[in-house]
Amino acid sequence: MVWGLSTSTFTLVHVVLSLVGIFAGLVAMFGLVGGKRFDAWTAVFLATTVATSVTGFGFPFDHLLPSHKVGIVSLLVLPVAIAARYAFHLAGAWRRIYVITAAIGLYLNIFVLVVQLFLKVPALKALAPTQKEPPFVIAQIAVLALFGVLAVLATVRFRAEPKPAG
Numbered sequence: 270m271v272w273g274l275s276t277s278t279f280t281l282v283h284v285v286l287s288l289v290g291i292f293a294g295l296v297a298m299f300g301l302v303g304g305k306r307f308d309a310w311t312a313v314f315l316a317t318t319v320a321t322s323v324t325g326f327g328f329p330f331d332h333l334l335p336s337h338k339v340g341i342v343s344l345l346v347l348p349v350a351i352a353a354r355y356a357f358h359l360a361g362a363w364r365r366i367y368v369i370t371a372a373i374g375l376y377l378n379i380f381v382l383v384v385q386l387f388l389k390v391p392a393l394k395a396l397a398p399t400q401k402e403p404p405f406v407i408a409q410i411a412v413l414a415l416f417g418v419l420a421v422l423a424t425v426r427f428r429a430e431p432k433p434a435g
Contacts, residue, residue: 271327283324287378290317294375301368301423311354311371318374319347336381343377346370365424372420376412383408 271279293314300307322343325336353359353367387393387405397405 271329279324279327283321283327286317286324287321287382290314290321291375291378291382293317294371294378298372298375298419298423301371301427302419304426304428306427314371314375315347315351315354318343318378319351321378322347336384339377339381343374346373346377350374364427368423368427369420372416372423376416379412379416380409383412 270276274282290313293310297307297310297314300310322340325340330337347370350367350370353363353370357363359367383405384400387397387400387408393404396402
């Protein structure tokens with residue numbers, strides 16, 4: 270049992286939150302790259318990504334794992350994105366701060382997805398059983414490069430709408 274749920278149900282909830290966060294985050298990120306603000310997708314992305322990171326600490330463990338370190342970084346970055354978006358309304362430098370921290374939050378979620386795919390998909394596990402082999406490293410470098418490009422494009426192209434006068 271984890272937080273009142275069977276381990277399998279808790280795992281399912283965690284995975285669904287993660288996948289919804291990734292999908293919503295990709296929609297929101299491509300919106301930013303296109304200079305658009307998708308408020309509903311952004312809210313879903315931020316909420317489910319925070320929930321994913323929080324639930325990641327619900328699994329039994331006896332020492333700090335790499336997944337916990339990613340979760341900690343995510344839980345440090347996401348509140349900044351949330352504050353930039355909802356408390357500071359993307360004003361001034363907060364626009365860039367939001368784009369960059371949202372991109373980092375989404376990247377971390379996809380980083381973990383790639384790790385899990387190489388752990389759970391037999392064909393990928395065969396290619397990189399210790400996750401130190403070139404296929405795993407190349408996949409992670411490709412994801413990092415993609416998010417670097419997306420973050421730069423979104424930072425350049427996304428402009429917050431000015432506050433209405435009055």
